[in-house]
Amino acid sequence: MIEAADSLIEIARAKVPARVRFIHATIETAELEPVYDSIFLVHTLEHLDRPVEALSRIRTWLSPTGRLFVVVPNANAASRQIAVKMGLVETNSSVTAGERAHGHRRTYSLDTLENDARQARLNVESRGGVFFKPFANFQFDLLLKNKVIDEGYLEGCYALGMQYPELTASIYLVCTRG
Numbered sequence: 296m297i298e299a300a301d302s303l304i305e306i307a308r309a310k311v312p313a314r315v316r317f318i319h320a321t322i323e324t325a326e327l328e329p330v331y332d333s334i335f336l337v338h339t340l341e342h343l344d345r346p347v348e349a350l351s352r353i354r355t356w357l358s359p360t361g362r363l364f365v366v367v368p369n370a371n372a373a374s375r376q377i378a379v380k381m382g383l384v385e386t387n388s389s390v391t392a393g394e395r396a397h398g399h400r401r402t403y404s405l406d407t408l409e410n411d412a413r414q415a416r417l418n419v420e421s422r423g424g425v426f427f428k429p430f431a432n433f434q435f436d437l438l439l440k441n442k443v444i445d446e447g448y449l450e451g452c453y454a455l456g457m458q459y460p461e462l463t464a465s466i467y468l469v470c471t472r473g
Contacts, residue, residue: 350415370402418473424460
């Protein structure tokens with residue numbers, strides 16, 4: 296696991312088997328051999344200054360049959376589009392002050408994510424979305440806490456996300472070296 300923050304490595308180390316290897320580095324500085332059959336880049340790409348360069352580096356770490364799984368927040372999530380219509384967010388692709396405070400540099404839609412992968416010479420095997428998101432996170436928290444929605448509603452949102460990936464909370468690609 297590559298991680299730049301010592302504190303997060305310690306938290307993760309306490310939660311995973313001892314065989315998990317931690318590399319204290321950034322994607323931009325890590326030195327790895329091209330032997331990995333699976334690489335997971337989950338909610339990371341939106342934080343990077345040069346995502347295409349990072350994807351290109353990761354591509355070199357994949358074994359010939361390896362797969363890269365990329366997951367990012369979705370600029371076109373239903374909740375975000377509602378916020379745009381309410382005037383709370385300028386455009387779907389805007390980086391909000393809250394996102395910027397969490398280190399986000401950009402937002403992704405399926406087409407912009409796939410474009411970055413292609414520029415990095417990755418082959419996109421599949422793409423999709425996870426969890427239809429009609430509410431902001433804080434709204435979901437309140438609705439669950441007050442028992443307005445339940446696990447059945449969440450399962451329905453998950454199923455609907457499989458049908459409408461462009462409206463989900465997160466989007467993903469599965470890529471190979473190409």
